[in-house]
Amino acid sequence: MAQALELAFKYSMEDVLSRLALDPLNCVDLSNQTVKIPIDETIITIQSIGTLHEPKFMINGLETDQQYERVLSIFHFNRSLERIHEHFLGTNLHSLFLKFEGTPIITDFSLYGNIIKSIIHQQLNLSFAKTLTERFVHTFGRSKEGIWLYPAPEIIANLEVSTLREMQFSTRKAEYMIGISKAIAEDNLNLKALVSQSDDFILSELIKYRGIGPWTAESFLLFGLGRENLFPLADIGLQNSLKQLWNLDRKPMKSEIAPHLDSWSPYNSYAALYLWRNIE
DNA sequence: GACCAGGATTGCT
DNA sequence: AGCAATCATGGT
Numbered sequence: 001m002a003q004a005l006e007l008a009f010k011y012s013m014e015d016v017l018s019r020l021a022l023d024p025l026n027c028v029d030l031s032n033q034t035v036k037i038p039i040d041e042t043i044i045t046i047q048s049i050g051t052l053h054e055p056k057f058m059i060n061g062l063e064t065d066q067q068y069e070r071v072l073s074i075f076h077f078n079r080s081l082e083r084i085h086e087h088f089l090g091t092n093l094h095s096l097f098l099k100f101e102g103t104p105i106i107t108d109f110s111l112y113g114n115i116i117k118s119i120i121h122q123q124l125n126l127s128f129a130k131t132l133t134e135r136f137v138h139t140f141g142r143s144k145e146g147i148w149l150y151p152a153p154e155i156i157a158n159l160e161v162s163t164l165r166e167m168q169f170s171t172r173k174a175e176y177m178i179g180i181s182k183a184i185a186e187d188n189l190n191l192k193a194l195v196s197q198s199d200d201f202i203l204s205e206l207i208k209y210r211g212i213g214p215w216t217a218e219s220f221l222l223f224g225l226g227r228e229n230l231f232p233l234a235d236i237g238l239q240n241s242l243k244q245l246w247n248l249d250r251k252p253m254k255s256e257i258a259p260h261l262d263s264w265s266p267y268n269s270y271a272a273l274y275l276w277r278n279i280e
Numbered sequence: 281g282a283c284c285a286g287g288a289t290t291g292c293t
Numbered sequence: 294a295g296c297a298a299t300c301a302t303g304g305t
Contacts, residue, residue: 118286118287119287119288121285121286121287122285122286122287122288123284123285123286123287123288123300123301124285124286124287124301124302124303125284125285125286125302125303125304125305126285126286127303127304128285128301128302128303128304129285129286129303131303165301168301168302168303169301170300170301170302171300171301172288172289172299172300172301173288173300173301176288210288210289211287211288211289212288213287213288213289214287214288215286215287215288216287216288219286232286234286234287234288235286235287236284236285236286236287237285237286238286240286276286
């Protein structure tokens with residue numbers, strides 16, 4: 001079943017695809033402006049056939065209305081960027097919003113995958129983190145129609161620390177990943193059930209688990225759930241991006257960034273996203 | 281061969 | 294409450 005879609009606001013699918021292509025686990029074809037994504041057990045293909053000013057898409061592989069809603073939700077096809085763009089033109093980030101106009105938040109395809117990926121990325125340079133993530137999914141996940149899916153939490157819950165150590169994960173990180181996978185597998189932690197809760201509730205709930213700190217919890221809200229008002233102050237990438245933007249000779253302290261959050265609110269997630277985009 | 285990396289935890293004042 | 298040490302290893 002093929003479904004056509006047109007948007008009534010500027011939307012840069014070109015930017016989305018190039019950003020998705022940064023992760024080798026994603027299935028992006030830049031020459032055809034196409035991406036394949038997994039929605040549960042179904043593979044959906046989204047092709048861009050429009051422009052920034054007149055975004056149009058062809059969506060193939062849909063089997064149910066729920067899957068269509070998931071696609072809308074993942075790509076935020078149903079959330080206009082107009083008001084957000086207007087908001088930032090009146091801030092000190094206006095140059096970034098002109099440069100990356102139409103860039104939306106894209107949420108991860110799997111909530112569990114989001115948590116695992118964040119833990120792997122903690123405190124590691126991006127290229128090594130990418131290597132580890134790819135190795136993890138290729139070893140424990142499965143491939144379907146050319147797409148790599150994160151493993152079920154049950155699989156990771158039953159691993160030994162030593163198995164992950166051999167794959168160059170640190171002992172601590174292996175403990176974090178196995179521990180959180182166990183909590184999810186045993187249903188002590190239900191990620192999907194968090195969707196209806198407030199940001200603050202979700203933060204406090206996730207931080208209870210060993211291995212999930214503020215940065216990982218905020219990242220879950222931003223890239224797992226697509227929440228709009230997160231700015232992970234601990235993030236080195238954001239600090240470096242602001243250093244460059246503000247022409248500093250050092251990274252800004254958290255206390256120097258914090259005062260700006262009010263002027264970016266309630267869209268701090270977009271401030272973060274566009275700052276990341278500016279150094280990628 | 282330092283020092284840093286899309287942090288978090290632990291232990292010490 | 295707030296700091297320093299610790300973690301593993303690839304990049305630069």
